[in-house]
Amino acid sequence: MFEADFSSNGLEYILKKYEKMVHHNEYSFFSVEDLEDVIEYYMLKNKIDLALQACELGIEQYPVSLEMQMWLAQIYIQLNRLDETENIIERLEALSPNDYDILLIKQTFFLKKGLHKEAIQLLKEALNLTQEPQDVYARLGYVYQNMEDYQQAIKYYKKAIILDESLDYIVMELNECWDNLDILEKNINFYEELTEKNAFSKHAWYNLGITNAYLKKWNEALEAFDFAISIDIEYADAHKEMGNVYMNLQQFRQAQEAYTQALNFGEITPDILCHLGASYEKQNDFIAAQINYKEALKLDKSWAEGYYGLGTCKMTQEKYYEAIFYFRKALQINAYHEDYWLALADTEYQMGNIISALEFYQKSCDLYSGNPSLWLNWSSVYFDEGDFKKAIDLIEEGIESCQDCADLYYRATAYHLCNDNFNQAMQWLEMGLFSNYDAHEQLYDFFPDMTMQKALYKIIESIMKQD
Structure with a gap:
C-alpha cells in the first residue's frame, strides 16, 4: 500500500497544493518528484483520469523528463491507448536502451496486447538487470497464470515469496493457481514450512492465515493471524483479515474490535471504514454503522460500498425510499456489482414494485x-x-x-x-x-x-x- 508522508513537505501538503491549483484553475510549478507522488497516489486510488491530468502537467513543465514519459506510458496502458503507448516506448528505448523500468513497462504493454511469449522474454531479460528479482518473478507468475499454465505460475510465485514474504498480494494468486489444479489443500505446507524457517516473520504467519481463510479453515486462520499480531501488534493488515474471519464466523463483536485495531494502527481508508460499518450493522447498531459509512464517503465520495452500506441499513430499518436512493447512488458509481442490483430488487419488491423488482433480479443474474x-x-x-x-x-x-x-x-x-x-x-x-x-x-x-x-x-x- 502507498505510504503517505504526512510531513509539511509530504504527500498531504503536495496533494492539497496540487488540488487547490486545479480547483481554482491556477498554475503552479512542482518538482518532478512531487508530481510523481501525485501521479502514483492517483494511480493507486485507480483515479486514472486524474493521474493523466497530473502527468500532462508534468510533461508540460518537464518535457524532457524520462520519468514523466514512463508514467504517461503506464497511464496509457491503463486507458487501453496502446498505439500511443507503443510510440512512447519506442522513444524511451531510443533514449535509454536496456533500462530495467522501461523493460517492465514494455512487458506490461505486451501483456495488455495478449503477447504472452514476448512478455515472458522481456521479463527473463529483466532478470539480468536486477539484483532483487522478486518483482520479476511475481510478474512471470502472473503472465503464466494468464496463460493458464498454472504449474509455471506456481514456480515463479514461490520464488518471489521465498525471496520476499512481504509480497502479500502474491498469496491469493498462488492459492488460485493451486485451487485451479485442485491441489491447494495439499500445498498449504508450503506456508507452514516458511513459518518453521522463520518463526518470527509476521508476513509468513499472515500468508498462512490468508491461505487458511481461503480454504475456510477459520480457526486455523485466526491462529495464524494471532501469531502475526503477537510479533507485531501494529500489523494493521492482520487485524483487518482477522476481522474478516470473525465476520465469516458471524462473531460480529470480535470483528468490530479487529477492524477498530486495524484503524488504530493503519491508514484510515474507505475500505476499512465500510468493513467496520458492516460489523456494527450486523449487530443492529445502525447509528454506528451509518457513521462509519458516511466517514468512508467523506474520504471518497465515489466509494460505492459506502452508499450500499447506507442502503442496507435503511432497508433493514424498513426505510425503503431512502434505501432505494442509496442503492441507486451505488449503482451510478458501479453498475456492474450484482449485489447492488439484488438489494435494489429486494427493496423494490418490498415497495410493491414487482415489475421493477423482476427487472433488477434479472440484471443481478446477468452479472453473477x-x-x-x-x-x-x-x-x-x-x-x-x-x-x-x-x-x-x-x-x-x-x-x-x-x-x-x-x-x-x-x-x-x-x-x-x-x-x-x-x-x-x-x-x-x-x-x-x-x-x-x-x-x-x-x-x-x-x-x-x-x-x-x-x-x-x-x-x-x-x-x-x-x-
Whole structure:
C-alpha cells in the first residue's frame, strides 16, 4: 500500500497544493518528484483520469523528463491507448536502451496486447538487470497464470515469496493457481514450512492465515493471524483479515474490535471504514454503522460500498425510499456489482414494485448467477404471486448455477409440494437432507399447518432411516 508522508513537505501538503491549483484553475510549478507522488497516489486510488491530468502537467513543465514519459506510458496502458503507448516506448528505448523500468513497462504493454511469449522474454531479460528479482518473478507468475499454465505460475510465485514474504498480494494468486489444479489443500505446507524457517516473520504467519481463510479453515486462520499480531501488534493488515474471519464466523463483536485495531494502527481508508460499518450493522447498531459509512464517503465520495452500506441499513430499518436512493447512488458509481442490483430488487419488491423488482433480479443474474440469495428472493416473487410453475423453474435454474446449496433444495421441495408435485418434492427433499440436515427446519415456515408439519416430520424421519 502507498505510504503517505504526512510531513509539511509530504504527500498531504503536495496533494492539497496540487488540488487547490486545479480547483481554482491556477498554475503552479512542482518538482518532478512531487508530481510523481501525485501521479502514483492517483494511480493507486485507480483515479486514472486524474493521474493523466497530473502527468500532462508534468510533461508540460518537464518535457524532457524520462520519468514523466514512463508514467504517461503506464497511464496509457491503463486507458487501453496502446498505439500511443507503443510510440512512447519506442522513444524511451531510443533514449535509454536496456533500462530495467522501461523493460517492465514494455512487458506490461505486451501483456495488455495478449503477447504472452514476448512478455515472458522481456521479463527473463529483466532478470539480468536486477539484483532483487522478486518483482520479476511475481510478474512471470502472473503472465503464466494468464496463460493458464498454472504449474509455471506456481514456480515463479514461490520464488518471489521465498525471496520476499512481504509480497502479500502474491498469496491469493498462488492459492488460485493451486485451487485451479485442485491441489491447494495439499500445498498449504508450503506456508507452514516458511513459518518453521522463520518463526518470527509476521508476513509468513499472515500468508498462512490468508491461505487458511481461503480454504475456510477459520480457526486455523485466526491462529495464524494471532501469531502475526503477537510479533507485531501494529500489523494493521492482520487485524483487518482477522476481522474478516470473525465476520465469516458471524462473531460480529470480535470483528468490530479487529477492524477498530486495524484503524488504530493503519491508514484510515474507505475500505476499512465500510468493513467496520458492516460489523456494527450486523449487530443492529445502525447509528454506528451509518457513521462509519458516511466517514468512508467523506474520504471518497465515489466509494460505492459506502452508499450500499447506507442502503442496507435503511432497508433493514424498513426505510425503503431512502434505501432505494442509496442503492441507486451505488449503482451510478458501479453498475456492474450484482449485489447492488439484488438489494435494489429486494427493496423494490418490498415497495410493491414487482415489475421493477423482476427487472433488477434479472440484471443481478446477468452479472453473477452463483448467489443462492438471488434465486431464493427472485423465485419467491413468483411464488407469492401464485405462479408456482415460474417459481419452480427459477429455483431449479438456481440449483444448476449454485452447487450443492441445501437452501435451494428445500425451497424446491416447498414449491413442488405447493404445486402438488409430490414425487419431485421428495427428490429435492432427499438431496437437501443429505446436503444439510439441520437446514430442513426452514420447510416448516412454508407450512404453518400443524397437520402438514407432522406429515413432513414423518417423511423426513423415514428418509433418514433408509440411509
